[in-house]
Amino acid sequence: MTLTIYNTMTRKKEPFETLDPGKVRLYVCGPTVYDKAHVGHAMSSIVFDVIRRYLEYKEYDVQHVMNYTDVDDKVILRAQDLGVDPLDLAEQYIDEYDQHLKELNILPAHVFPRVSTEIETIISVIKGLVDKGYAYDVDGDVYFRVAKDEDYGRLSRRVLEDMRAGARLGIDDRKEDPADFALWKAGKPGEPTWESPWGPGRPGWHIECSAMSLHHLGDQIDIHGGGNDLIFPHHENEIAQSESYTGKPFARYWVHNGMMQLSGEDMSKSTGNVFTIEQFLGKFDADVLRLLILNASYRSPLTYNEDVIEQAAHALERLKGGLRSASPLPDLDPSEAATLTQAAEQARIGFETAMDDDFNSAGALGHLFELVRAINEARTAGIDEENLGAAQDVLCKLAGVFGLSLTPKDQLDAEAAPFIDLLLEIRRELRTAKQWELSDRIRDRLSELGISLEDGKGGTVWRVH
RNA sequence: GGCGACGUAGCCAAGUGGUAAGGCAGGGGUCUGCAAAACCCUUAUGCGCGGGUUCGAAUCCCGCCGUCGCCUCCA
Numbered sequence: 001m002t003l004t005i006y007n008t009m010t011r012k013k014e015p016f017e018t019l020d021p022g023k024v025r026l027y028v029c030g031p032t033v034y035d036k037a038h039v040g041h042a043m044s045s046i047v048f049d050v051i052r053r054y055l056e057y058k059e060y061d062v063q064h065v066m067n068y069t070d071v072d073d074k075v076i077l078r079a080q081d082l083g084v085d086p087l088d089l090a091e092q093y094i095d096e097y098d099q100h101l102k103e104l105n106i107l108p109a110h111v112f113p114r115v116s117t118e119i120e121t122i123i124s125v126i127k128g129l130v131d132k133g134y135a136y137d138v139d140g141d142v143y144f145r146v147a148k149d150e151d152y153g154r155l156s157r158r159v160l161e162d163m164r165a166g167a168r169l170g171i172d173d174r175k176e177d178p179a180d181f182a183l184w185k186a187g188k189p190g191e192p193t194w195e196s197p198w199g200p201g202r203p204g205w206h207i208e209c210s211a212m213s214l215h216h217l218g219d220q221i222d223i224h225g226g227g228n229d230l231i232f233p234h235h236e237n238e239i240a241q242s243e244s245y246t247g248k249p250f251a252r253y254w255v256h257n258g259m260m261q262l263s264g265e266d267m268s269k270s271t272g273n274v275f276t277i278e279q280f281l282g283k284f285d286a287d288v289l290r291l292l293i294l295n296a297s298y299r300s301p302l303t304y305n306e307d308v309i310e311q312a313a314h315a316l317e318r319l320k321g322g323l324r325s326a327s328p329l330p331d332l333d334p335s336e337a338a339t340l341t342q343a344a345e346q347a348r349i350g351f352e353t354a355m356d357d358d359f360n361s362a363g364a365l366g367h368l369f370e371l372v373r374a375i376n377e378a379r380t381a382g383i384d385e386e387n388l389g390a391a392q393d394v395l396c397k398l399a400g401v402f403g404l405s406l407t408p409k410d411q412l413d414a415e416a417a418p419f420i421d422l423l424l425e426i427r428r429e430l431r432t433a434k435q436w437e438l439s440d441r442i443r444d445r446l447s448e449l450g451i452s453l454e455d456g457k458g459g460t461v462w463r464v465h
Numbered sequence: 466g467g468c469g470a471c472g473u474a475g476c477c478a479a480g481u482g483g484u485a486a487g488g489c490a491g492g493g494g495u496c497u498g499c500a501a502a503a504c505c506c507u508u509a510u511g512c513g514c515g516g517g518u519u520c521g522a523a524u525c526c527c528g529c530c531g532u533c534g535c536c537u538c539c540a
Binding site: 011028029030031032037038040041042043044045047048072073074077156157158159178179181205206225226227228229230231232233234236237256257258259260261291292295296297299300301303307308310311312313314315318319321324350354360362363364365366367368369370373376377379380381431434436439440443447452453454455456457461463 | 467468469470471476477478479480486487488489490496497498499500501502503504533534535536537538539540
């Protein structure tokens, strides 16, 4: 089966072909670290994590780079407000985001470059652009000469003329063209600055990604990702910079995730202000956020509200339910095993077919649930552990492509288990004696403490809910 | 104003020409002492509205209505 990927550049799904066979160079634009990260940032990281996991599932060797923008207007402004050093502030949020990536079970990129550690490359790229006539300096600033790039605007399908007419900010008449953008900004007091051929200053926003991608992945990459809010101007400008500098096509596939709908007062009410990743993880499992995202197309805007979170939480319970252990019965119809094996195989094929179609995770998820049902049916029929386990392995492997851990919530201390078992033992005797009131009280009280009891044919099992 | 998305059941959502996946919620049932979980049945003759093309349309075309994003701060 062939993987097809929607390419923002062509606005079409295209068969996926890599520059080097079996190897994928993946660059994803990471956050500007000026504040706590919110679930929208998590969405982007999760989307590209799943893309990476699926590529690796298909046995591609993926080289993944994600940057942190630690030098930027927003960081500087925020630091000035707080009266702290901008780089320290950035460092703090980078640490936090690193932690979030772990908690969200996102595979770490192979390289996490930052502006502050890539100044050398950035300056040499800017220098190259100036030498080739694609950039010019004015009073310590360096601007990209948009007019010199005849392809400018082809990713966002914008016409240069319209952009000039629509220029909103005060026109800076030191620029040759209102559409020209900054590669290097002359330093101002209180800002972090570095020495450069144009005097002390700092990089503009767009140049960092061109430079980092070039530095860590080479002149050309397979996939460049980010939120669709970055298409213009950020990615458009990256293309202009990179291609003007190398003279080669930059990224083969431009992949953009849709925005999580977070703005507006209605939204803050409906979510109880669970916006930051920290807040979300304080209340819900990381798998819930994954499921919420994977249930929809990565390219579409995503509804984010309390209902949807609840639904995802319930859906997660159902998925986990598929992993419960067998309760084998002796008089099993032998065809059950064959039926289950076939269901697992169908789920695998369905999953891959969906994912091959531009990472259709919602379609793929449907196949996971179908497998869960088949597993549950087989368990009810009394299938043996080995056959059930084989199907559950398929479920886990496919769920793993989604980065779902499906692990139970923080299990109680191991010390609690014997006491729960003791209560169950007493309850069993009470039930034998038909002391329903007392036995139900144990069940109800345990439930309040977060332990669910399930009375089955083989006895009572408990789990944390 | 320019560019671009989207509108499928109570909610989320897949599905780009062949007769509507999946999840959540709801209803009925099996199991159970009662529950829970699980399983079975059930919930859109219908895909924003109106036309058109076609043997056949959620899917293609035209118009209208509505929601949203971007237009040099943004994952």
